[in-house]
Amino acid sequence: xxxxxxxxxxxxxxxxxxxxxxxxxxxxxxxxxxxxxxxxxxxxxxxxxxxxxxxxxxxxxxxxxxxxxxxxxxxxxxxxxxxxxxxxx
Amino acid sequence: xxxxxxxxxxxxxxxxxxxxxxxxxxxxxxxxxxxxxxxxxxxxxxxxxxxxxxxxxxxxxxxxxxxxxxxxxxxxxxxxxxxxxxxxxxxxxxxxxxxxxxxxxxxxxxxxxxxxxxxxxxxxxxxxxxxxxxxxxxxxxxxxxxxxxxxxxxxxxxxxxxxxxxxxxxxxxxxxxxxxxxxxxxxxxxxxxxxxxxxxxxxxxxxxxxxxxxxxxxxxxxxxxxxxxxxxxxxxxxxxxxxxxxxxxxxxxxxxxxxxxxxxxxxxxxxxxxxxxxxxxxxxxxxxxxxxxxxxxxxxxxxxxxxxxxxxxxxxxxxxxxxxxxxxxxxxxxxxxxxxxxxxxxxxxxxxxxxxxxxxxxxxxxxxxxxxxxxxxxxxxxxxxxxxxxxxxxxxxxxxxxxxxxxxxxxxxxxxxxxxxxxxxxxxxxxxxxxxxxxxxxxxxxxxxxxxxxxxxxxxxxxxxxxxxxxxxxxxxxxxxxxxxxxxxxxxxxxxxxxxxxxxxxxxxxxxxxxxxxxxxxxxxxxxxxxxxxxxxxxxxxxxxxxxxxxxxxxxxxxxxxxxxxxxxxxxxxxxxxxxxxxxxxxxxxxxxxxxxxxxxxxxxxxxxxxxxxx
Numbered sequence: 001x002x003x004x005x006x007x008x009x010x011x012x013x014x015x016x017x018x019x020x021x022x023x024x025x026x027x028x029x030x031x032x033x034x035x036x037x038x039x040x041x042x043x044x045x046x047x048x049x050x051x052x053x054x055x056x057x058x059x060x061x062x063x064x065x066x067x068x069x070x071x072x073x074x075x076x077x078x079x080x081x082x083x084x085x086x087x088x089x
Numbered sequence: 090x091x092x093x094x095x096x097x098x099x100x101x102x103x104x105x106x107x108x109x110x111x112x113x114x115x116x117x118x119x120x121x122x123x124x125x126x127x128x129x130x131x132x133x134x135x136x137x138x139x140x141x142x143x144x145x146x147x148x149x150x151x152x153x154x155x156x157x158x159x160x161x162x163x164x165x166x167x168x169x170x171x172x173x174x175x176x177x178x179x180x181x182x183x184x185x186x187x188x189x190x191x192x193x194x195x196x197x198x199x200x201x202x203x204x205x206x207x208x209x210x211x212x213x214x215x216x217x218x219x220x221x222x223x224x225x226x227x228x229x230x231x232x233x234x235x236x237x238x239x240x241x242x243x244x245x246x247x248x249x250x251x252x253x254x255x256x257x258x259x260x261x262x263x264x265x266x267x268x269x270x271x272x273x274x275x276x277x278x279x280x281x282x283x284x285x286x287x288x289x290x291x292x293x294x295x296x297x298x299x300x301x302x303x304x305x306x307x308x309x310x311x312x313x314x315x316x317x318x319x320x321x322x323x324x325x326x327x328x329x330x331x332x333x334x335x336x337x338x339x340x341x342x343x344x345x346x347x348x349x350x351x352x353x354x355x356x357x358x359x360x361x362x363x364x365x366x367x368x369x370x371x372x373x374x375x376x377x378x379x380x381x382x383x384x385x386x387x388x389x390x391x392x393x394x395x396x397x398x399x400x401x402x403x404x405x406x407x408x409x410x411x412x413x414x415x416x417x418x419x420x421x422x423x424x425x426x427x428x429x430x431x432x433x434x435x436x437x438x439x440x441x442x443x444x445x446x447x448x449x450x451x452x453x454x455x456x457x458x459x460x461x462x463x464x465x466x467x468x469x470x471x472x473x474x475x476x477x478x479x480x481x482x483x484x485x486x487x488x489x490x491x492x493x494x495x496x497x498x499x500x501x502x503x504x505x506x507x508x509x510x511x512x513x514x515x516x517x518x519x520x521x522x523x524x525x526x527x528x529x530x531x532x533x534x535x536x537x538x539x540x541x542x543x544x545x546x547x548x549x550x551x552x553x554x555x556x557x558x559x560x561x562x563x564x565x566x567x568x569x570x571x572x573x574x575x576x577x578x579x580x581x582x583x584x585x586x587x588x589x590x591x592x593x594x595x596x597x598x599x600x601x602x603x604x605x606x607x608x609x610x611x612x613x614x615x616x617x618x619x620x621x622x623x624x625x626x627x628x629x630x631x632x633x634x635x636x637x638x639x640x641x642x643x644x645x646x647x648x649x650x651x652x653x654x655x656x657x658x659x660x661x662x663x664x665x666x667x668x669x670x671x672x673x674x675x676x677x678x679x680x681x682x683x684x685x686x687x688x689x690x691x692x693x694x695x696x697x698x699x700x701x702x703x704x
Contacts, residue, residue: 034157034438038517040274041152043192053300057309058405062414062516064307068191068282071299071520073401073414078515 010086012050013063013079020051021084030081039074043067044082093144094259095176096135097167099200100184101193102150103394103521105212107131109184109242110147111530113251128163128435130175137256146178152192153274154199159435168203180206180258182251187217187224187239188522190288194281195274201235206258209237210251215244216522221293228288243527299394299522306395312402319395323386324490325483327459331378338378342371361558364621369554369614370546372634376460376610380542381535383456384425388534392526396421397518404516410498411505413437413516416446420497423453424490425538427663430455431670441509445501447670448680451663452497452656454490457609461654462489464613468635469647493655496687508679553604554614561600561622572622592689593649593696597641609660645699652695656688 015021023046028036044050044067053071054064061076098113100106111118114133131147148167149160156162163172170177183200185193201207211226230237236254240247306312346367353359390396396418404414415437423430430450437443454462466482473481505511560578567575574596582600589599597619605612613634620637638647667677 035515035517037155037274038152038157038438040278041155041157041192041195042517042519043278045275045278054303054307054401055309056405057313057402058409061405061408062401064303064401064520069189070192071303073397073404073516073518073520075404075408075516078517 008085009083011080012052012065012082012084013076015050015052015084015086017052017055020049020087022087023048023050023082024085025083027081027083031078035078039078039082042072042074043070049087050082050084092176093134093142094179095144095146096180096182096255096259097146097148097178098182098184099148099164099168099196100150101152101186101189101196103519104150104184104186104189104193105242106150106184107147108527108530109182109210109212109240109248110145111527111533112242112245112248114145128160129432135252135255137252137259139256141259143255143259146175151196153196153277155274157438168200168205178205180208180255182208182210182255184210184212184242187211187214188220188222190224190285191278191282194284195277197233198277198281198284201233206261207235208251208254208258209233209235210240210242210247211237212240212242214239215241215246216524220297221291223290223292224288225290226288229284232284232287243524297522302523303398303520306398307401312398316399316402319390321487323383324487325479326386327379327382327486329480329483330382334378335375338375339371342367342375346371360562360622361555364562365555365558365618366551368617368621369558369611370551372464372614372617373460373546373550373610374543376456376463376613377539377542379459379463380425380456381539383459384535384538385531387422387425388531389526390421391418392524392531394521394523397520400516400518401520406498408516410502411442411509412445412449412501413439413442415516415518416442419446420450420453423450423455426455426457427451427453428666431663431666434670439515441505441511444671444676445504445509447667448504448676448683449497449500451680451684452493452500454493454655455609457660458654458657460610460613462486462651464635464638465647465651468638469642469644489651489655492652496656496691500683500687550611550614553611554618557600557604557615558618558622561619576622578619589689589692592653592693593643593646593700594653594692595642595646598646598650605657605660609654609657612654644704645696648699648704649692649696653688653692656684656691 009024010021012021012023023044025046026039026044031039048067051066052063053066056062062073063076063079064071064073065079098106098110110131110133113135118131118133128149133145133147135143135145137143146167148164151161151164153161154165154168156165166172167175167178168181181200183197185197197209209229211224211229214224217224226237226239236258238247238250238254240251242248306315346363349362349367350359353362390399399421400414400417402414403417407414407416416434418436419430419433421430422433427450430453431447434443434446434450437446463486466485470482470485475481475484557578560581561572561576563577564575565572572579578600579596581603582596585599585602586594586596589602594602597616600619601612601615604615616638617634620634642650664677664681667680668674671677
C-alpha cells in the first residue's frame with residue numbers, strides 16, 4: 001500500500017479503515033447471482049469511489065463501506081471480490 | 090361495483106416510503122397477506138379533494154425489479170400486474186430519498202420505464218439540506234419526464250401537493266401502454282448518477298450526524314457494550330415501567346370480579362364468569378403493559394435505524410453459528426412474538442440460513458411467555474435491590490432471556506452441523522441514516538399490537554379458558570374432595586403428570602401445559618382458573634394467585650417450570666406460521682419435537698440441581 005506512483009490493485013477487504021479507493025474491477029463471476037445483483041444494486045461498479053468506514057467488532061468482519069451516498073455492510077469474503085486502487089489523501 | 094382506483098407506493102428500502110404512506114392514509118390502514126407468499130400487504134385509503142376514495146398499497150422496499158428476496162418479487166409482480174390477488178395499480182408514487190439519489194433513481198428509472206402513470210416524491214429534502222445538499226426538482230422532472238414533488242413525509246410537507254398531483258393524474262384518461270423493461274442494471278445505474286449529478290445545485294461537505302453516531306455505536310469496543318446496555322435497559326424497563334399500569338389493570342379486574350359476584354347468583358353461571366372468564370382472561374390482560382413496553386423498544390430500535398447496526402455488530406458471532414447478521418432482526422422481533430419474527434426471516438436470502446433462523450426463533454423469549462415468567466418470578470424471587478437500582482427480579486428475567494439466546498445459538502450451531510449442513514450465505518445490508526422516528530408512527534405500531542393482543546385475549550384465550558374451566562369444573566366434586574382431583578382436566582393432568590413428574594412438575598402444572606399450546610400466556614390463566622375453582626371466594630386476581638403458588642409449589646418446581654418455558658414447545662400460531670413458511674409439516678414437526686426434548690432435559694436438570702442444592 002505504499003507504492004508512491006503506481007496505483008496498485010488490492011482487494012477491498014485489505015483497504016485500511018478510514019481510507020478511500022476507486023473500484024477497478026469486480027469479480028462478478030466469483031459471486032453467486034443474488035450476491036452479485038445485490039452488490040450492483042448497492043451501486044458497486046467499476047470507477048465508483050468507496051470508503052471503508054467501520055469493521056465489525058469480532059474478527060474485523062463485516063465491513064461497513066460507503067458507496068456513493070449510501071453506507072452498506074458486506075462480509076469480508078465478498079469485499080475480497082472487489083478490486084480497488086487506494087486514493088491518497 | 091367498479092373497484093376503487095389503486096395507487097401503489099414503491100421505492101428503495103429506507104426511502105421513507107412507509108412514513109409517506111402513513112402521511113397519505115393516516116390511521117386507516119389494513120395489514121393483510123399476499124396469497125401464497127408470506128409478504129405482508131399494507132393497504133389504506135385516501136380521499137381526494139373531490140371526495141373520491143382511492144385505495145393505496147405500500148409495496149415492500151426494493152432496490153430493483155430483479156428480485157433477490159421474496160419481498161422484492163412481490164413488488165415486481167404487483168408493478169407488472171402479475172401478482173395473484175392484486176390488480177395492476179392505476180398509478181404509482183415512487184419515493185426517493187433526496188440524499189441518496191444516485192442509488193434510488195435507478196429503481197425509479199426502472200419503474201418509470203414500465204409506462205404506468207407515475208409521480209415521484211422527492212422525500213426527506215430537509216435531511217438532505219441538513220447534510221449540505223441542495224437539489225433542483227425541476228431538473229429531475231425534466232430528466233425523468235414525470236411530476237416530481239418535494240416532500241418531508243414525517244412533517245406532512247408536500248403531502249397536499251402530492252394529493253393534488255395524484256388527483257390530476259387519476260382524472261386524466263390513461264390508455265395503458267406497457268413497455269417491456271429492457272435496460273440493464275449497470276446502464277440504469279450510470280444514467281441515475283448522471284441525473285443525480287445534474288440535479289445537485291450545491292453540495293457542502295458537512296460531518297454528518299450518522300457518521301458521528303456510527304463512530305461510537307459501531308466502535309469495536311464501545312459498540313458491543315452499548316448494544317448489551319440497550320438490551321439490558323430494555324428488559325429492566327419491561328419490569329420497572331409496567332408496575333403502575335399493571336396495578337391499575339389488576340384493580341379494574343378485581344373490581345369486575347367483585348361486581349360479577351354480587352350481581353350473579355351463586356352457582357354455575359357465576360363460576361363460569363368469575364372463575365372462568367374474569368380470572369383467566371384477567372390474569373393475561375394484566376401483562377398488556379409489559380408487552381407494549383417491549384414492542385415500544387423494538388419499534389424505536391427499528392425506527393431509529395439502530396436495529397441494522399445491531400445486526401452489523403452481531404453478524405460475525407451469528408456467522409460463527411451458521412446464521413447471518415440478518416437473522417438478528419427476525420430473532421429480536423421474536424422477543425415480541427415468534428410469528429412476526431418467523432415472517433421477518435423472508436429478508437434472509439439464503440434458504441438454509443433462513444430455515445435455521447425459523448427453527449431457532451421460538452427460543453427467543455416471546456412476550457407471551459412474559460406473563461408466565463413474571464408470575465413465577467414475582468412469586469418466588471425476592472424483590473431485592475442489588476445495586477444502582479438494579480433489581481434481582483430483573484436480573485433473573487434477564488438471565489432467562491440470555492438462556493434462550495444461548496439455547497438458540499447452540500441449536501443453530503448443531504443444526505448447521507447436522508440436518509442443515511452447508512455453507513452459510515452472505516450478509517449484505519444497507520446501513521440507513523439515523524433518524525428520530527415519529528411518535529405518531531410508534532404509537533400507531535403499539536396500538537396495533539395492543540389490539541392484536543386484546544383480540545387474542547378475547548378469543549383464543551377466553552375460549553381455551555372457558556373450555557378448561559368446564560373440564561376443571563366437571564364433574565362436580567363431592568364435599569371433602571378436591572375439585573382438581575375429580576374433574577376431567579384432573580384426569581388429563583394425571584396422564585401428563587406421569588410424563589413430567591420426574592422433572593418436578595406437579596398436578597396443577599400438568600393441567601396447564603396442554604392449554605398453553607393454544608397460546609403460551611394461557612398457562613397463567615389456566616393455573617388461575619384451576620386454583621380459582623379449587624378455592625372459590627378467594628378473589629380472582631393474580632396477586633392472590635402469587636400467594637397460592639407460594640403455598641403449593643416448591644422453589645425447585647418453580648425454577649423447573651421457568652426452565653421449561655425457555656424451551657417450551659410452541660404455541661399453535663407458531664407451528665402454523667412455520668408450516669406456511671416451510672411449505673409442509675416436516676419442519677414444524679421437527680421443531681416441536683426438538684424443542685420438547687430440550688425443554689424436558691433442561692427443566693429436569695434445573696429441578697434436580699435445585700433439589701440437590703436443597704432449594
